[in-house]
Amino acid sequence: MSFKSIINHYRRTIMKALTGNIGKGVLIKKGKIDSNLNINRVLICRPNQRLGNTLLITPLVQEIIKENPNVVIDIFVKGRVAPIIFQNYPQVDQIIELPKKPFKELINYINVWFKIRNNKYDLAINVHQESSSGRISTIVSKSKYKLFGDEFLQDDSSSEQIHLAKIPVYQFRQFLETVKGKKDDSDYPIMNLNLSQKEIEDGKNKLNAIIENPTKKTLAFFTYATGDKCYVANWWTNFYNDFYSKYATEYNLVEILPVEDISMLDRKLPTFYSKDVREIAAFMNNCELLVAADSGMMHLGVAAPTKTIGLFKSGHFNKYKPYGKGNTMVLVEDNNHLPVIEALDKILK
Known part of the structure; x- marks a missing residue:
């Protein structure tokens, strides 16, 4: 510390x-x-x-x-x-x-x-x-x-x-x-950035500019996080070797970069970089699913909104896990990335 x-x-x-x-x-x-x-x-x-x-x-x-x-x-x-x-x-x-x-x-x-x-x-x-x-x-x-x-x-x-x-x-x-005396048992509101239709269209154009086939859905990966929440490049490489062969035919695969412009996948995938929070969210909104380490960008994906899988090592994940229906978290405390693949399969089936 x-x-x-x-x-x-x-x-x-x-x-x-x-x-x-x-x-x-x-x-x-x-x-x-x-x-x-x-x-x-x-x-x-x-x-x-x-x-x-x-x-x-x-x-x-x-x-x-x-x-x-x-x-x-x-x-x-x-x-x-x-x-x-x-x-x-x-x-x-x-x-x-x-x-x-x-x-x-x-x-x-x-x-x-x-x-x-x-x-x-x-x-x-x-x-x-x-x-x-x-x-x-x-x-x-x-x-x-x-x-x-x-x-x-x-x-x-x-x-x-x-x-x-x-x-x-x-x-x-x-x-x-x-x-x-007003009781309310309705569903809780989702996290929502309230993106405008123009922002969403602009995000779609930015996505289409880096993918090969706009007719296919896109899976996005945010690989960076701060401090102990960050997974090492070797973990992401091993994960990449599994998910790429499994999903590359059916989906576009892209990586969203942090403000530090760091790629834990060594830029093996097409990358998107922006310092504009709403621009990033609009890009995420046009993706089918986001896989992200525990970070503000994980919550941004939820608020875009798009389906989100959050990766957690330990800690109080019940307080911070991706919020709302259609989102989930995976506890990955070691080099085993297979639970993440299983979560992807479950959401995408």
């Missing part, structure tokens, strides 16, 4: 200890429950800069819009990816961005907290219960009701209380049932 990772670990531990009790019982202590509450303005708090974590908010945004199509939503985030992800959600008004390096942008950092405080909301939602900044921003906000991420969670192994795309939707539904 690097020195930076050690510092961040202790920082998160200390902040969790300091903020863990923030918001306990606030929903109940607010006094008389207003059963006629209209959810007209909402603050969503997810101060994290990662692509995947931001995409995991999209089901909650859709759920809130379903409750009130004319709702105004502000999203408190970190980094610059959120405006790109939510640009086709007209109900999303302000993207309130926390600077990635607060000590270098101290004035901007302070202004962000004043911005949160200056707006009035019917509901503020902290998406991740363990986020210290999320809890603080929720308590700071001027909101009639506040959800801190754990009010309705029980000791339950159901996916509604484990997967990070479902938990805030579950919380919101339980809140509506508590406040308005």
Whole structure:
């Protein structure tokens, strides 16, 4: 573990200890429950800069819009990816961005907290219960009701209380049932980037430019990931030797490259490279299926949306596995890639 990772670990531990009790019982202590509450303005708090974590908010945004199509939503985030992800959600008004390096942008950092405080909301939602900044921003906000991420969670192994795309939707539904007596057992919203038809057509043109036969469906592979989540080139080479002979006749096969422009397949397949998140998603949308290591790009495939197989080595995959029907994950802890081939066969049959 690097020195930076050690510092961040202790920082998160200390902040969790300091903020863990923030918001306990606030929903109940607010006094008389207003059963006629209209959810007209909402603050969503997810101060994290990662692509995947931001995409995991999209089901909650859709759920809130379903409750009130004319709702105004502000999203408190970190980094610059959120405006790109939510640009086709007209109900999303302000993207309130926390600077990635607060000590270098101290004035901007302070202004962000004043911005949160200056707006009035019917509901503020902290998406991740363990986020210290999320809890603080929720308590700071001027909101009639506040959800801190754990009010309705029980000791339950159901996916509604484990997967990070479902938990805030579950919380919101339980809140509506508590406040308005409104129970909702419908399917949960999918992750969705809301690509426009033009974006999808442009993605199709970019795909057709690198494949030999546009009449065949395409299987895409994203082979890169950060840190311990990355599979070595030798694993991908062995996997390639099996899947190429099995699928190359019936499908086009392509590799989507990361921003680092690294190919773990040594560019054996036609490659697509872009730094534009929506452009990459539109390309993925035109593919039949995406195989991706655990990464933000895996979640981007889900939100494109296209069928996605996520590769996990270990860890809390139930929180982060590809979300929604038609998607799956494979636990690959060693050099055995046959379970991935089996997952491909099952989805493509």
